[in-house]
Amino acid sequence: MSIVPPRDAIATAERVAKVSNTKRDKPLYYLDMNAVSPKLVRSISELFAAAGHNVRFIDGAVIGSAPSLNDDQADSSKPEAWKRPGIPMSGPHPLKDAEPSGAHLANTLGARHISDEIGAASGLKMSFAGLTKGFTGLAIQSFTTAHRLGVLPELQQHLQQYSPKTFELVNASMPKMPPKAYRWVREMEEIDATLAEDGGFKEESIFGGIARTYDLVAHGTDLGQEKTDRRNRGKTAEDVALLMSEGIERRKEKMD
Structure with missing residues (x-):
């Protein structure tokens, strides 16, 4: 096995x-x-x-x-x-x-x-993970952007009011993600390959970008130091967004 x-x-x-x-x-x-x-x-x-x-x-x-x-x-x-x-x-x-x-x-x-x-079982896994872990990747980008614009509390408020299921899912999934992000980089690339090869979406797949998001989590922020049984940071969606923003700033400084 x-x-x-x-x-x-x-x-x-x-x-x-x-x-x-x-x-x-x-x-x-x-x-x-x-x-x-x-x-x-x-x-x-x-x-x-x-x-x-x-x-x-x-x-x-x-x-x-x-x-x-x-x-x-x-x-x-x-x-x-x-x-x-x-x-x-x-x-x-x-x-x-x-x-x-x-x-x-x-x-x-x-x-x-x-x-x-x-290939059927693996294809089912890729399709399922594309929706779940892919959603978490999108939430990371959305929440981090809202944090950098100073409107994250308002985003949370509007989600809770107009899309409460999304609010619950985001706030449950983002804090669980940091210790697993290093593994999810390659998994997103495998989803990308699945959608291109078996789904026919050779030009339209978005999972290469989500893979790079998880790579930033794992190797460009303090979230990458988190372990499943020893959690210190990123235990709320807001803290994930904060640490992602810090990682983005460090990346900008290196590029400059």
Whole structure:
């Protein structure tokens, strides 16, 4: 099961393919769960096919938050006791067919086989993340611009009055973003590739710019120092906008 930063997906597969030529009675199932484009995941599948080893490739994805135990559950040994992310999978070899424990693993993960085509699960992930993480990237730009214009309180007020769902989503998503921004740079680039290659939006995609926004978060502001379990700054949308503005000023000074 490969779950690594998107930039490491191919290198991880190459290492496994290189040592997967051991003779075995039952095939090795390689489950790629990385946030990468259908085009890239197809190339990884072809990597194993070309190696000629007894490997069955599954295209998978993780959609949603990390697992957490339901408040009313004391027995953590049962899958239904957990809130689980969505785990779509696709390809000609469903996980449930893996012996001896594929069906048990699929049930534990809450996996759902959505297609026999390699790329379908990754494409679903890219489409979903484009809406969620893409929205957060747009919110960062909007809130930072409003802060630099001195109208961020008014923007918050108008969102709360005229688009309360957007107000709630922005103020929930922006503070959660900083520790993950470094990973989201490549993920936005993979979304960009997906929209161009599989969606046909070769000239219209906006995700290259969102990738650069997350790169600024991760490498050009103090937000890039934040860790999931050790949060100091950027715990409100307003503070994210403030630190982004400071990062933009530092970038301008370097350019000057």
